[in-house]
Amino acid sequence: MRKLTGPPSPWPLLRPILGPEGGYVMDADTILDAALAVAAERGWRDATLSNIAAQAGCGLADVYRHFPSKGAVMRASVARIDAAVLSETGAAGEEEAFRDRLFDLLMRRYDALKPHREVIRACWRDLRRDPLASAPLAPALARSMAWMLEAAGAPAHRPLDLLRVKLLAGIHLSVMRVWLRDDSEDLGRTMASLDKALKRWAPMLEGRRC
Structure with missing residues (x-):
């Protein structure tokens, strides 16, 4: 599982989740940025959660922790x-x-x-x-x-x-x-x-x- 260093997001809704070893797993802001990139390339209708996960460099489980749906x-x-x-x-x-x-x-x-x-x-x-x-x-x-x-x-x-x-x-x-x-x-x-x-x-x- 990919870990990110640095403090949590200042926005409570977008705060990263602590991994089992105490590091930060893929944070919500990175996933949102990936979603914007996918939407720019494919359009929102054709964007999928799998596309977003691939763009963010994480697994679907990381996306699901923050965003269970489009x-x-x-x-x-x-x-x-x-x-x-x-x-x-x-x-x-x-x-x-x-x-x-x-x-x-x-x-x-x-x-x-x-x-x-x-x-x-x-x-x-x-x-x-x-x-x-x-x-x-x-x-x-x-x-x-x-x-x-x-x-x-x-x-x-x-x-x-x-x-x-x-x-x-x-x-x-x-x-x-x-x-x-x-x-x-x-x-x-x-x-x-x-x-x-x-x-x-x-x-x-x-x-x-x-």
Whole structure:
């Protein structure tokens, strides 16, 4: 079994597992990176857990310890982006407008996704052809958008907040379509699309009437 040296991942969901001799076995981040590489080459629909294991240089058992399904890989990939965005986010302050804070959070998310844009383009095409394959993504997306609202200063984990979470998810997916075609260095088209959407919907997202 391959062992890796170094400290555990700072993200609890992606923490490596201790092997029987006390060393770290193949960690989740390495497997996720391998999954992205396979998806870029084959597309998400044709990627298999065996392909991912081969790309990571580990056995299927190592993959299974972290990700018992392709859906789990997809959800963990989203969670890793969430963690990267939230790690740079402080507590919401009253001095900053909700809309501005949410704008910054989502743009930070697109910046974090930028190195993986070609992979996301390939996956986006596959998921459009096979909508059922996107089913594992729905709860992960809802969780992500709930955390973006919370980080911006709006409660989003109560039952009645679900509509606002769904609204933000719709905005995010709409802006993502622009982002996928926006090859500018400053993501100007993406910023314009997001700003336009938030100008219209920020009061409702915050819990106030439009």
